Amino acid sequence: MGAVIVAGVVVVGFAIKEALDTYPEKRGRPPQVRPMPETRPVPVTNPVPQEPSPKKRPKPEPKGPDFPPVGPVEVMERDRHPECKPIPVPHRGGNNDHNTCADRIQNNSFPGWDVLVNGKQFDALQLATRTLWEVKTDDFEKQPPRSQEFFVRSKLPELRREKKLAEACGYNFSVGVRSKAHLAALRAADPSLTVVVMDWC
Template identity: 60%
Template structure:
């Protein structure tokens, strides 16, 4: 019986030594476990943010302004009216003769407003003022400017919001100078064709 115990202890000792040797060999390498593979989670697009498209083609500004919705695109899409809405023959004649007017004889509806003309190639919306400004007395000039400048600033903001330039056509240099003295950001042209 003593021999069996001694042989059992030797076998156990041998097994322990084999385990220690195997452990010593593995000390130089980290133990690696297989990583379970999972499919990437699909992201739902945020209703508040629209994904930005990858740029394609040459690196120059787009022809149209960046849009955030179909509704906004429609709002900024120029729609020609059936005719000029004001009914002033001189005003309509001046608007029709704007160089490269895309829709002579018509107003153009953009962003909730009828503009007098559109130069599509230059992406410019026009508003025409046919006042005989230089013949007005000083008080009437002041009243005209107080009325026109905020209106023109608002129309300019509508045009710029849709990626259009905004130009104001006037008949007299005095009118141009008076408007520019109140707002240097307005692009004012004396209509020598009118």
């Protein structure tokens, strides 16, 4: 009984082997053995540079020397010319009436002081309007005409010099007087002068 089973197993195994051997022949082509694919190194490619989109253009880098300095012109002038910086200094003594008139100028930035600018000691400074002042408290209207004329001629060169010193530093210049007669005489002698009657003193 055992011998018959073993023999049957051998016969079945032999039949399976024959079937496997003849399978390629029945399909009409010899068995093929697939070769293993060769491994090749992957070529390294350089990244393609990206062009900027037309909508987003790169901002140019600022060039320091090509740009003008930033800031108000007046500030830069004072930085380049330290003599234009206003410096409060004590009033010149001897005429309290004169100093009181100067101190009472509207919006005087340094009441109680004179102001040194560009080598000249001015009587007052209004920073709000950048105006330097020279005050004249002479009793002009009480003088005879010849004295008035002499007074104007003698004071005019100094007033013109003070005006130039002020304007060289970017300031306006005003002359304060106590009478309309004095104002009229100075304006007639030099229309470029700004003359104001000081009705506050």
